[in-house]
Amino acid sequence: MDMGSGSNSTTVVKKCPMIMVFHGGHCERILWTTWVASTVSEFAWSCVAWFAICFLYEALKFLREYLIIKTARREQERMAAEHSGDSSTPLAEINNKTYFERILSSTHILQTALNGIQVIVSYLIMLVFMNFNYWLCLSCILGLSIGYFCFGWLRLGSNNNCCN
DSSP states (O other): OOOSSOOOTTOOOOOOOOOOSOBOOSOEEOSSTTOEEOSHHHHHHHHHHHHHHHHHHHHHHHHHHHHHHHHHHHHHHHHHHHHHHOTTSOGGGSOOOOHHHHHTSHHHHHHHHHHHHHHHHHHHHHHHHTTOBHHHHHHHHHHHHHHHHHHGGGGTTOSOOSOO
8 A cells, every 4th residue: 555655546637727817718727626627618617607606696795785674674664663652652661672682683693694605705706806817707797797787776775885
């Protein structure tokens, strides 16, 4: 048993150079050592996959904003019902949630998880773009643009214009 060589005869290693300038080849190592597109068809499927990931990233951004608006409306309706229900109840007696109740609410935990996923996906998109392959870059740009086209118009009514 040869333990010193560290090679396995059944493992096929695909080699693609890492080019650090914009280029248009089809042989790319994408993010992980196991994701190597060495043929044109593998590369085309990789571009389709990143297009879909970028499109879903825009959908995730819309979902987060939709959940924020939905939660705010629900809270507004709850407060309106409390205020109009009994006019003899002073404002000081209305039960407001404490800081820890708001932070540990299921809505905030869901928003936190979705934000974490959004941050991870955004950094992965950035790293794929940094492969400097024209076709991968174009796939990301088109996926983000078409995703925004499909979901971005729904944001026009919101007042939050920061960091979208």
